[in-house]
Amino acid sequence: MKKRIRVIQELLQEMGLYQGKIDGIFGPGTLRALNQVPGLNNAWPNTRKITAFIQIIANEKGIDAGPVDGFWGQRTQDAFDELTFLLEHNKRRQPWGPDEFFSAKRRPREGYAECNAC
Numbered sequence: 001m002k003k004r005i006r007v008i009q010e011l012l013q014e015m016g017l018y019q020g021k022i023d024g025i026f027g028p029g030t031l032r033a034l035n036q037v038p039g040l041n042n043a044w045p046n047t048r049k050i051t052a053f054i055q056i057i058a059n060e061k062g063i064d065a066g067p068v069d070g071f072w073g074q075r076t077q078d079a080f081d082e083l084t085f086l087l088e089h090n091k092r093r094q095p096w097g098p099d100e101f102f103s104a105k106r107r108p109r110e111g112y113a114e115c116n117a118c
Contacts, residue, residue: 002024007083009022009023009024009030010022015037017037018033026046026050039056051076052068052070054076054079055067055076063083066079
């Protein structure tokens with residue numbers, strides 16, 4: 001959870017809503033800043049607000065976090081992973097595919113016959 005708080009503190013700071021230390025502690029300054037985020041339901045419990053904020057920001061940055069419902073599921077986890085990568089490296093991860101593993105130009109391993117029927 002501390003990593004999530006650091007990420008939201010950094011994002012809130014980028015938005016000009018948070019001036020505190022990036023320490024991963026959900027204190028009154030972080031809460032005050034979070035409550036200023038447009039589109040965030042302030043009636044929700046804090047953990048749900050944190051999740052919804054991550055969903056909002058991920059969606060704004062073109063990362064599919066699904067609907068902004070404040071619930072942490074696999075889609076939100078994947079979006080959070082992509083968002084943290086983006087923040088750390090200033091670029092999106094490269095998508096991968098099976099072709100990376102099964103290249104047509106791959107040579108058979110030594111000691112194995114090449115399959116002509118494949």
